[in-house]
Amino acid sequence: MSDEINVVITGAAGQIAYSLIFNIIKGDMFGLDQKIRLVLLDLPAFMENLKGVIMEIEDCAYPLVTGIIATTDVNEAFTNAHYAILVGAMPRKEGMERSDLLKANAAIFKVQGKAINDHANKNIKVLVVGNPANTNCLIAMLSAGNIPKENFSCLTRLDHNRAKSQIALKAGVNVKDVHNVIIWGNHSTTQYPDVRCGYVNVSAGVKSTIPNIIKNEAWLQGEFISTVQKRGGAVIAARKFSSAASAAKAITDHMRDWVLGTPEGEYVSMGVHSDGSYGIPAGLIFSFPVTIKSGKYTIVQGLPIDTFSREKLDITLKELQEEKDLALSFLEM
Numbered sequence: 001m002s003d004e005i006n007v008v009i010t011g012a013a014g015q016i017a018y019s020l021i022f023n024i025i026k027g028d029m030f031g032l033d034q035k036i037r038l039v040l041l042d043l044p045a046f047m048e049n050l051k052g053v054i055m056e057i058e059d060c061a062y063p064l065v066t067g068i069i070a071t072t073d074v075n076e077a078f079t080n081a082h083y084a085i086l087v088g089a090m091p092r093k094e095g096m097e098r099s100d101l102l103k104a105n106a107a108i109f110k111v112q113g114k115a116i117n118d119h120a121n122k123n124i125k126v127l128v129v130g131n132p133a134n135t136n137c138l139i140a141m142l143s144a145g146n147i148p149k150e151n152f153s154c155l156t157r158l159d160h161n162r163a164k165s166q167i168a169l170k171a172g173v174n175v176k177d178v179h180n181v182i183i184w185g186n187h188s189t190t191q192y193p194d195v196r197c198g199y200v201n202v203s204a205g206v207k208s209t210i211p212n213i214i215k216n217e218a219w220l221q222g223e224f225i226s227t228v229q230k231r232g233g234a235v236i237a238a239r240k241f242s243s244a245a246s247a248a249k250a251i252t253d254h255m256r257d258w259v260l261g262t263p264e265g266e267y268v269s270m271g272v273h274s275d276g277s278y279g280i281p282a283g284l285i286f287s288f289p290v291t292i293k294s295g296k297y298t299i300v301q302g303l304p305i306d307t308f309s310r311e312k313l314d315i316t317l318k319e320l321q322e323e324k325d326l327a328l329s330f331l332e333m
């Protein structure tokens, strides 16, 4: 890595950023030796709040921070950016549909995609978090034709972590022993959390598949899936705000693995540009199981897709195609 990296966070005065920034400057994302110049983008009305966040960054006295820029100007923000975490968007409140979000947020990601295209480092890695994350990511990617498609991804790691945790709770094991769960598709209630190929480390050198450990197919195909699919909504209903600390943790996991790589044999879930794998047509941002080496992800190939799974993949694919059509019609792209 270079001596110093420029890391842009949009929505920097918001809830997620308030956890995320501190994970980054502690070294949880890029390692303990990587110097970081933080570039914090938000709307003019939030600059005063951002001043308070910057005071707290300074007061943490973490040695990895070599500079902090606060700005409301997208072109300034993305100039020579090495990493961009696009969190800034309008979050869904109780009673709001995702289609309302689509319209409000699609325009933001078109402008930011273009600014990335025109001003960022050509090797930039972009993670889209703001919802609807897959479609916002697609719009940013389509607006940044000079940047390789593989440099864009969206966050489904929170769903992945939620799935791991639900399995650990049900099986009565530590979450660190649960491996290779998969989130397919959209970061929405149509996602397909799939644990058929996952496993649990039972004791030193002994592992068993998740279906073997849980021994309850009805739960795995029913309550487990719907709990993970609806977890974001459940947090909003209880907290009145959308998940923030767990989202920041998932962003940190996603970026750390994208930059530093995944352990041998370990899959993680990432929303990435579809390439025809598993019958998902090119031209969408779809969550797949991936492995990562030297900063490049590879979609895991050859996993079995049974009839139940095919139906689930088709449902989430259909939703993503509809979101894409709607977003492109709003933007006249």
Ligand SMILES: NC(=O)c1ccc[n+]([C@@H]2O[C@H](COP(=O)([O-])OP(=O)(O)OC[C@H]3O[C@@H](n4cnc5c(N)ncnc54)[C@H](O)[C@@H]3O)[C@@H](O)[C@H]2O)c1
Binding pocket: 010, 011, 012, 013, 014, 015, 016, 017, 041, 042, 043, 046, 087, 088, 089, 090, 091, 092, 108, 128, 129, 130, 131, 132, 133, 155, 156, 157, 158, 159, 187, 242, 243, 244, 247
């Ligand atoms: N993909 C995921 O797993 C996941 C998980 C949780 C939340 N989210 C989404 O993340 C987004 C942010 O959530 P939050 O809780 O931090 O919201 P928040 O409302 O607390 O913060 C959002 C921030 O974005 C800023 N913002 C809005 N438009 C902007 C723009 N054009 N440029 C720069 N900044 C802008 C706002 O001023 C605000 O400070 C929401 O869309 C939410 O639904 C995604």
Ligand SMILES: O=C(O)CC[C@H](O)C(=O)O
Binding pocket: 092, 131, 158, 231, 232, 233, 235, 236, 242, 243
């Ligand atoms: O708006 C939602 O229902 C989900 C919000 C967020 O993406 C999450 O997964 O916690």
